Amino acid sequence: MSKIPLQFRHNGRDVAIFVDGGTNLLVALRELIGDMTPKFGCGQGGCGTCSVLIDGELHLSCLTLAETVAGRAVETLDGMKQGPNLHPLQRAFADHFAAQCGYCTPGMLMAAKALLDRNPAPSRAEVVEAISGNICRCTGYEPIIDAILAASGSRASA
């Protein structure tokens, strides 16, 4: 099978790689670019830990064909922190003990960022909806919801 040349923006940087037809974006990011922040969970779109932003929209990278991001901007957790400083969401996750084993955390953070980018002051219900495609085994979700609310402009508590 011939390789397909593919160019896109990865966390603000132009990247050019060759992919096999049918390669998904998760494999392209992890194995060809070396960005290990999107995690492989189920490979079927059921767990959310591979979530990335494509042109600002939340997508499951395991179900996205790599070639479909040609010329588009892909954001992963690797691009979230600003220089040496944690992003406010990352800070809030740490402060609220919103991670235990940490495997869902990259997807949770990307889902949260997608939400706050379009809705800086969400209600609790909107936060719950925004992360409802992401499964967490350890935290019971409560600390994650609290962290996202704390990082947002909203002071909603109920």
Add this chain to the structure above:
Amino acid sequence: MTRHRGRGMASINYPIGMNLGGDPSQALVHSNPSGKFTVALSSIDLGQGMKSVTRQICAETLGVPVEDVYVDTADSDTGPHCMGSFASRGTHRVGNAVMAAAREARGVMMEAAAEELEVNAADLETDGRGNIHVKGAPHRSISTKDVAIAAQFKQGKTISGRGIFLVPLSNVDPETGEMSPATCYAHACLVAEVEVDDETGEVAMVRMDSAYELGRALNPRLVEQQLVGGAWMGVSHALYETPEPYYPDPVHGPRDFVEYLMPGPGDICPHDIAVLERPAPDGPFGAKGPGEMCANPVLPAVANAIFNAVGVRIDDLPITPEKVLRAIKTQGGARPQARR
């Protein structure tokens, strides 16, 4: 269609650790050339906080700042022996081993400091900020870093310590059946409130209230985090998760996370937790540790709450809508019990 509220409770008496031929764990502590300390363990931190807690225990025992301790875990090829991170044994067993190792390392550190300050080691104390000084004379002081350098380059000493904690095997008395499988027990009580839909059989969590007695909480935030998260694992086992829904018949087994159900962020409910601290005599700084009992009391409490709500007693987990509906049908309708 009616939604019935019910309340159920469960109490547990939870043994910390296990009894399969004895239950040992080891730890090694040594100072680095920088004057900071490394704890070597083969125990694994799965996210529950073993690294944080053993770091605290080591720092407190050595008398150095927590920032000066690094915990290196989970290499069973090169680390000292550990039975593992299970049976809620981490804080208690591994913590005790770390404490013993740190105590021995502290002894060497104080001897090395005594030699530098030309005093008796018994007259020295640590300030917890990285210095060792003569009791009552804080100006006669040396930093742990300088002690480590002196030990390594001048005195030819290793500031290190070995620790093991072993609960020996308890044999069963052939006459009475009596044995002592654990040295330390934690306790909990949990009240679950549910809402059962008698048309769909669905069970929704309304709220949980719990009290946990787990010795001293060495890191209260981590304890709370485990209790909050673990309770949801309990709810998941009570109501959702199973690899074989018609066990022993393997039909309809889930193949992915769409079929293998777990509660999502929309299924959670308020959970009020009280942590009661009764230090354990043989625990590191009195700790027992939360561990598996975060999830344990939830299952019977939810089953009891369902009985209270609709009068059906389901003893087969998980309590799926199908089981609830079949039981209600067999019973000839929902029979709410007296509200408790």
